[in-house]
Amino acid sequence: MTGASRQVGRRSGRRVAGGVLLVLATVVTFWQVDLRRHAEERFLAVARPVPAGAVIGGADVRVVRVANPSGLALVGADRREQVVGRTAAVPLAAGSLVVSSQVGPPAWPPVGQAVIAVPVKAGRAPAGLAAGARVVVLVAPAAGADQASAAPAGRTAAGARRAVATVVSAAGADQAGGQVVTLLLAADQAEGVASAAGDVSLVQLGPGQ
Structure with missing residues (x-):
């Protein structure tokens, strides 16, 4: 390869490297500008619990700033x-952030499910x-x-009634340490x-169980 060819190759390599750096700089700049723009966006959040079917009052929501909430149907402060x-x-x-849906x-409880409240004595539920x-x-x-000798549907071998549910709310403990827990579960259960x-x-079950 002649000296002139080597010089042309070096110049071409520098152009490619410069082009790559320019693209990277553009991407980083766009990302920073986009992040700053989203960081300034204001959305509504829930200030205190609101049960399904209740009217949402002015004190029930507050304005928060959320960075880059792409893909979420959040309700803007305006x-x-x-x-x-x-x-x-x-x-x-x-x-939680307020979502349009x-x-x-009222769409609560979902079709096929029901909400019940059960009294739970002290020591019979995880803390918190x-x-x-x-x-x-x-x-x-x-x-x-x-007590049944076999375990029919919805019961354990010891005859206890069994069901899987999601906690809706847990009231504060009373003087005896018990509490009332509201649960969402299948209507028949x-x-x-x-x-x-x-x-x-x-x-309490772990994630994914």
Whole structure:
């Protein structure tokens, strides 16, 4: 290769490298500008819990800034009047962002499911049980009740009523340490749990269980 050819090759390599650096710089600049733009966007968040079917008041929502919320149907702060005064379609948890589908005619509980409240004595549920937790509900047979030798559908081998549910809310503990926990579960299982006599125990499940 002649000296002139080597010089041309070096110049071509420098042009390619310069082009790559220019593209990278453009991408980084665009990302930074886009992030700053989204960081300035203001959306509505839930200031305090709102049950499904309740009217959303002005004190129930607040304005927050969220960075890069692409893909989420969030309600912008400029649409506050479209939320306040309307009903919550589903329970709104404090601290969550308001999504358009959460506002409107009540759609709670979902079709085929039901909501029940169960009393849970002290020591029969994990501490700090929060909304959204998945739990196994066990209702032990009342003292003196006949225990089944086999485990029919919805019961354990010991005869306890069993169902899987999602925690909607957990009221503060009373003087005896017990609490009332509201659960979402299949409608047919809800009837069985609500009508079962005995003490309720809740076993929290891990993610994906």
